[in-house]
Amino acid sequence: MNPSTLRSRRQSDEGFRTALEKAEAEAEAGFHGNILRTASGTPAAYERDEEGKLVLTDKGKPILLTKRVLPVWTASAWMLERRWPNRYAKREPVVEVNVTTDGDVSVGPIEGPPDGDWVTSLESALALAKSVSERPTKAAENGEPE
DSSP: OOHHHHHHHHHHOHHHHHHHHHHHHHHHHHHHHHHHHHHHOBOOEEOBOTTSOBOBOTTSOBOEEEOOBOOOHHHHHHHHHHHSHHHHSOOOOEEEEEEOTTOOEEEEEEESOOSHHHHHHHHHHHHHHHHHHHSOOHHHHTTOOO
16 A cells, blocks of 8 residues: 555544554564563473373373473563663763863763773773874964963
8 A cells, every 4th residue: 555545544534543553553562472472482382181181192292282482582682672771772882081281181981881892982082082182282383381
């Protein structure tokens, strides 16, 4: 369906809008359920009789209906990142570099994960601060005392 036709029909047809919203909600719930099941895993399921006892094959083994699915930590991480982004979403490190008029360089506060990217960012910031602190001031360029 053409997007403009969909928008028009959604605005003009209450029943269509309701059905579309219901379908979208069901799809969202299905995706959410898939993520939660993947995050927590599922146990194996076996065929049972009316009394709840396992149904066995001729060889005495239970009949497997669905295999066990092991939990996947990345699905849990994905949910945490999106549900509580302030606590779990990846953040770029923030480094504050202070250069005094005397050329002293200090770093702080530093926020962010202590990983390779963080170290690289810190090293880059320190190199930049050092190059800035070594530049002559306007007064020095003009031969004036600082």
